[in-house]
Amino acid sequence: MSQSHDKQSLSALTLAALGVVFGDIGTSPLYAMKEAFAQTHYPLPVIADNVLGILSLMVWSLLIIVTFKYVMIVLRADNHGEGGVVALMARVVERAKDRPRKRTFAIWAGLFGASLFYGDGVITPAISVLSAVEGLEVATPAFTPFVLPITVGILIGLFCMQSKGTAKVGAFFGPIVCVWFGALALVGISNIVAHPQVLAALSPHYALSFLATHQTVGFLAMGAVFLTVTGGEALYADMGHFGKKPIRLAWVGLVLPALLLNYFGQGALLIADPEAARNPFYLSVPEWGLYPMVGLATAATVIASQALITGAFSVTRELIQLGYCPRMNIRHTSGSQMGQIYMPFVNWTLLILVILVVLGFKSSSALAAAYGIAVTLTMLVTTILAFSVARRDWHWHNLLALAVFGPLLVIELVFLAANATKIADGGWFPLVFGGIIFLLLTTWRSGREQLSLRMATDSVPLVPFVQSLQHETVLRADHTAVFLNPRPEQVPNALLHNLKHNRVVHDKMIFLTVSFLPVPRVEMSQRVLVERICHNAHRVKVFFGFMETPDIPAALEWAEEQGLEVDAASVSWFISRETLLPTPGEGMPVWRERIFELMFRNATPATRFFQLPPGRVVELGSQIAI
Incomplete structure (x- = not known):
């Protein structure tokens, strides 16, 4: 029964992974x-050798x-089960x-990769939904004026639904994407x-021959080839939601075969009809199935966008907890799934x-020029950091690590160089946007360090100060x-200001410090550490x-196990607020x-972020020159 239960659980996780992890690449x-074969930037005739060469590169x-x-x-390079840059x-x-x-x-590389993730996050919903809706143009040119309004309407509806959470609709994502991949394979x-001669492209000979014959054009074409792997980073980023095994099973068992068959x-189709290059995906679909495929593709792209939006929420929360981003309002949309x-x-x-x-950008072709370079840079960061993990944590020999990650780095640098040719045609957007995010993240980090140093110069040691209060005549x-x-x-400044202005100390004082560790989650038994300063004062770390x-x-309820009884709902919470x-x-x-x-100034107040009862919070402020 245990094995049967495990198989059922694995099947459910694999189906769920299909609905979240593979929407982008799918x-x-x-x-x-x-x-x-768009021929926007380079002439590439739609002939059999070129088709086989491009196909082999994609494969x-x-x-x-x-x-x-x-x-x-x-x-394998997870952080206690969590993945992502x-x-x-x-x-x-x-x-x-x-x-x-x-x-x-590592910090700067990680922040750089996270910043570029947001650049990708802006383009992915746009290019995915737009490319799906453009299928209506294939059916009839009469739909052309309505492609942009329909796309914008779908995107507005998608983002407006986010506040409701994905708990209710999430169960439908896996089956829909499963049908999508099945349709890709059948078409x-x-x-x-x-x-059937197209299957010859399985041989890498055609890829190498294409690059050798079309050196410049082949290099430029690598930017389009890279579009086939742009969702690869999601496999790693969403690992914490489903685990490694379901993702691997879904990829090998369904996603990869379906993608290869469709490509x-x-x-x-292109070998038989070169004119189909204007939209080979929709033109490969039978005429009777065109409208259903447009609907299915739209659903798949909405799901892909949903996964990326959810990823943006998760990455932002991670950056906040690690101290690289200001506090923001976070709402839980599920009582059972903390990740939602x-x-x-x-x-x-x-x-x-x-x-x-x-x-x-107005079209998926124009967006494709902007798409890819940010993803390539994120993949490079992942490769470099994974190399460090292989050397230090997996104890790989230098030669083995270089033999594995060296070729990957070279291939990704080639993809980066090919995508760099698209900077003037729109590739600048994700770079500029990612650069702005990187500036904000590093500014916040440097500013926090500068603020800590400035406050440390005017600080008073806690333990001797609190112990001295035991002998002072002061209202309690x-x-x-x-x-x-x-x-x-x-x-804390709040205690100093309370003494200065109100001339009172409390009979029982708790000095609470919140620390965010570089691990996804902390065991409840290790949540709180209590240290006694004197009979009425304690230092607590959460x-x-x-x-x-x-x-x-x-969390403070766990202090009782260490001898400190606190009714968290009835205490007064004192917070220092600096200007x-x-x-x-x-x-x-x-x-x-x-x-x-x-x-x-615009960060979410500590009261809301730490879920303190607002009616029992006292804020005492001060001005600090930085």
């Missing part, structure tokens, strides 16, 4: 082959980048405490049967940017006060992982200090 057939890109790199190698960065940083240069490099097979089917969250600011910002991208309130204290060795949403009152004053001098340039001050 919609690439809509536009990848079309862009390879081996899927096998090397996705199957070998991600499915076989990188999925931020989780990988946290793992490398955690292991590099004794190597400051490596730690700094591919129907075209392959007519021209081969499009290639067979909604972040209003991220959601509406993405919607505005996605609509602007759709209206600005028969009550419990909890002081949120980000610097556990120092007296720990959370970067995938958790902090609930301080709930920053940017000033010329040491530290960051004034313009960056102003950005940091703006981010600091």
Whole structure:
């Protein structure tokens, strides 16, 4: 029975993974082959040798980048079960405490990769939904004026539904995507049967021959070939939701075969009818099935967009918990699944940017020029960080690590160079947008460090100060006060201001410090650490992982196991609230200090972020020059 239960659980997880993990890469057939022969930037005649060469490049890109790199190698580089460039960065940083240069490099590389993820996040919903709706133009040109309005309407509806959560509709995602991949395979097979010689592209000889014969054009075509693997990073990023085995089973058992069959089917159609290059995906579908395929493709692209939006929420939360992003409002949309969250600011910002991208680029072909370069850079960051994990954690010999990751790095650099030729035609957008996000993340990190140093210069040691209060004649309130204290060795400003202005101390004082560890989740038994300072004062440290949403009152209940009884609902919570004053001098340039001050001022209040009872919070402020 146990084995039967495990099989059922694995089947359910594999089906669910289909609905979340593979939506992006599964919609690439809509536009990848079309862009390879679009002839927008290079002349590539639609003849059999060229079709076989492009097909062979696509096949081996899927096998090397996705199957070998991600499915076989990188999925092993998890951080306590979590994946993605931020989780990988946290793992490398955690292991590099004794190597400051490596730690700094890992932080900057991880933030760079996360920033580019947002650039990809803006383009993916736009190009996916737009390419699906463009199928209506294939049916009849009369739909052409309505493609953009329909696309914008679908995207608005998608983003408006985010506040409801994905718990109810998530169960439908897996079956729909399963039908989508089945349709891809059937359409591919129907075209392959007519021209089975297209299967010769399985040989890498055609890829190498194509690149040798068409050196410049072949190099440029690599930018279109890369579109087939753009969703590969999602396999790693969503590992924490489903685990390695379901993702591997879904990829090998259904997704990869379906993609290969469909690409081969499009290639067979192009060999038979070169004019089909204008939209080989929809023209490979029988006429009677065109409208159902448009509907199915639209559903698949909406699901792909949903997965990326959810990923943006998760990445942002991870960055907040690790201290690289200001606090933002986080809402849980499911009582049973902690990973299902909604972040209003991220959601509406993405919607505005996605609509602007759709209206600005107007077609999937134009968007394809902007798509790819950000993903390539993110993949490069993942390869570099995974190399570090292989050397330090897996204890691989240098030669083995270089033999595995060296060729991957070379291939991805070729893809990067090919995509770099598209910068002037739209590739600049994800780079500029990612660069802005990178500036904001690094500004926040540097600003926090500068603020901590400035406050440390005016600090008072906590333990001797609290012990001295035992001998002072001061009014004492028969009550419990909890002081949120980000610097556990120092007296919180809220206590100093309370003494200065109210001339009172509480009969029982708790100095609480929240720490976010570079692990996804913390065991409840390790959540709280209590240290007694004197008979009426305690220092409490509360720990959370970067995938958790902090609930301080709930966590404080665990202090009772260590001898500290606290009724979290009845205490007074004291919070220090600083007002920053940017000033010329040491530290960051004034313009960056102003950005940091703006981010600091608009961050979600600690009361809401830590889920404190708002009616029992006292905020005492001060001004600090930075």
